Amino acid sequence: MIKIGRLNLGNAPRVAAVITDDKNGQSLKNAIKQGADLLELRIDFFKGIEPENLSKTVRKIKQSRLPLIATVRSKTEGGKKSLTDRQRKEIFQHIIPIVDAVDIELSSKNIIKDIVGSAKKQNKKVIVSYHNFKETPSDGKLNKIIKDSKKAGADIIKLAAMARNMQDILRLANLTLKHKNLITLSMGSMAKISRVIFPIFGSLITYGEVGVSTASGQMPLNILKKELELYK
Amino acid sequence: MIKIGRLNLGNAPRVAAVITDDKNGQSLKNAIKQGADLLELRIDFFKGIEPENLSKTVRKIKQSRLPLIATVRSKTEGGKKSLTDRQRKEIFQHIIPIVDAVDIELSSKNIIKDIVGSAKKQNKKVIVSYHNFKETPSDGKLNKIIKDSKKAGADIIKLAAMARNMQDILRLANLTLKHKNLITLSMGSMAKISRVIFPIFGSLITYGEVGVSTASGQMPLNILKKELELYK
Known part of the structure; x- marks a missing residue:
């Protein structure tokens, strides 16, 4: 079974809270209160990304003892800040030692090899992600993305795609059932x-x-938890 | 667009309350209070099925002005009472003039032709149903059931099948998306x-x-309404 930090994945749905460095740590407080299983740090939404500031923020978040995923989403895949590859790489290298996993886009060709290498060396998990805000690609293309992501060193592959119709949602559900170690979500x-x-x-x-809402179709964490409880 | 009584089907999910002739009409009261769009009379669950008793009960229920589906489920497809074909036929013939639709099993070979004929003559809608409490049949078999049901005169085809795995649920979802005028549900x-x-x-x-719970996987109507509202 795959783990992020001490958290087992795969035996039950896990709910991640999407966290920023908002004032008074309100999103962190909400995440803890609402029972998040782990945290995704959306560093591209952070106000303070200078090394010292970042370390301070993440160390504070770490006190929650929840497993942490570091994400510095590239602008082309929905990131908030425009950051150069060099800036993103520096943020990742700085943050890897203090988090449990990184999430990096398959399309981040210039830096993915280095980031994956650093993460592996430090025994951190690697999520390789793909976002498509226009459509849900064909099954053939999605399978190719999965294959390429594995080749790039993914422990977990994340696929997020715009659903233009209910068939798109069914196709992605079917793919989820067929493959191991996927994170999937439809948008729209x-x-x-x-x-x-x-x-x-x-x-x-x-x-x-x-x-903070970072994607269309996202639900409040407390409602999501209740829904998963209802259908488990 | 297909209708049951004055209710349009197909432009939005419709929620039917499953009703019996329980004491004080409690299930009917709950159905109205919780916002049911229509009622399914599960006559095989009724205590009083003699013609006079039945007419009296259904006339009372009719005061709700909600569209009515009459179901006298056969024992082999999950009915509560053991009724002969002759008894079931008499109940149907008696009830058709005062309801808006009938639901009859494709497997009720001895009586389906007469019941469908009577219903059509009186401008009532016909739901031809199929229940499988063991498994979800292959796609080929399900398509054959749809075809045979249409041939038998179905306006609407209802497929209820036991899900033995999540793949079964996806297959039935896929079928639902492909065909018109289906009612589908997984059990288990x-x-x-x-x-x-x-x-x-x-x-x-x-x-x-x-x-009254009449099938596994069924949810309380008020929760079902809330869920449909959440995802609409």
């Missing part, structure tokens, strides 16, 4: 249900809001 | 989610409990 107006059903079909992690 | 421990997602994939009616 019809996609809210995917946050609950994909974990039931085997998606390792589902992401809930605790203050 | 993992199947509760089907009550909410199949309507999203196009299943015309989903059934909620308002006092």
Whole structure:
């Protein structure tokens, strides 16, 4: 069974809270209160990304003892800040020693090798991610992305794709059932249900809001927890 | 668009309350209070099935002005009472003039032709149903059931099948998306989610409990309504 920090993945849906460095640590407080299983640090949403500032923030978050995933989403895949590859790489290198996993885009060709290498060397888990805000690619293309992500060193592969119709949601559900070690989610107006059903079909992690919304179709974490409880 | 009584089906998920002739009409009261769109009379669960008794009960229920589906489920497909074909036929013939639709099993070979004929003559809708408490048949078999049901005169085809794994649920979801005028539901421990997602994939009616549970995976109607609202 795969783990992030001390958290086992795969035997039950796990709910990650999406966290920023907001004032008074409100999103962190909400995450703890609402029972998040782990935290995704969306560093591209952080106000303070200078090394000293960042360390201080993450050390504070670490006191929650929840496993941490560090994400510095690239602008092209939905990131908030425009950061150069060099900036992103520096942030990752700085943060890897103090988190449990990194999430890096398959499309971050210039830096993925170094980031994956550093993470592996330090025994941190690697999530290789793919985001498509326009459509859900064909099954053939999705399978190719999975294969390429494994080749790039992924322990876990995350696929997030816009659903243009209900068939798109079914296709991604089917893929989730067929493969191991996937995180899947559909985006868009019809996609809210995917946050609950994909974990039931085997998606390792589902992401809930605790203050900042980072993707369409995302639900408040406390509601997401209740829904998973209802259908378990 | 297909209708049962004055209720349009297909533009939004419709929630039917499963009703019996319980004491004080409690299930009917619950159905109205919780916002049922229509009622399924499970006459095989009724205590009083003699013609006079039955007419009296159904006329009372009719005061709710909700569209009515009459079901006299055969024992082999999950009915409560053991009734002969002749008894079931008499109940149907007696009840057809005062309801809006009948639900009869494709497997009720001795009486289906007469019941469908009577219903059509009186401008009532015909639901031809199939229940499998062991498994979800192959796609080929399910398509054959749909074809045979249409041939038997179905306006709407209802498929209820035991889900032995999540793949079974996905297959039935896929079928729901492909065909028109279906009611689909999965049964079993993992199947509760089907009550909410199949309507999203196009299943015309989903059934909620308002006092008596008649199938595994069924949810209380008020919760079902809330869930459909959350994901609409």
